[in-house]
Amino acid sequence: MTAVLPVRGPGAAQLLPPAEDTRSAHDRFAGPARTLGLLAPWLVRAVVGLAVAVFAFLAVGPHVLGYRTMTMLTGSMAPMIEPGDVTVVTPIAVEDVTEGMVITYHQPIGDRSIVTHRVIEVDRSADGRVSVRTQGDANEAADPWTATLEGDTAYQVRAVVPELGHAIQALRAPVLTQTLLYGVPALLAGWVLLTIWRPTPETTDEEDLS
Incomplete structure (x- = not known):
């Protein structure tokens, strides 16, 4: 019996069976490990840098720059200040308080909790006392009280950091x-x-x- 063998043309490449993956487990995981090794330092630096920045803003800044930070708990000043936003307030002289300012003060009734609302009326008495009527931007009516600002200093909202209060609560x-x-x-x-x-x-x- 005569066997017929195929004849390859000049320069034709010989077909070889597919090669098996002979790499070791170390070789196969070297690529992902290298990627993680490159990303891990930047991830750690980002986390540490963010933590340092937040700590400096909340703990160091108020002592060095004189501002205070407070977390808004209600939506009475929406959309300017939403619940969970952190407000940055700075001290101003009481006599400089004017209508339209957003100030933070102790309400004169109940538990005297802190409120952040807009000034809609200012009354200055002969003895130098300054009293204000305030209202939240999202409220239909003014606050049901007239607050006399005590001392020589009031606190005006200068900036708002969105959502930072939620992060602070989560960290606790x-x-x-x-x-x-x-x-x-x-x-x-x-x-x-x-x-x-x-x-x-x-x-x-x-x-x-x-």
């Missing part, structure tokens, strides 16, 4: 506190391990040539 939650307490060290440890295990350029070149 026990679950998140524990997560930060143990999660940040774990993240740093992972960064160190990825840095140690990350293949060096020399090792990669040798593996590519083998």
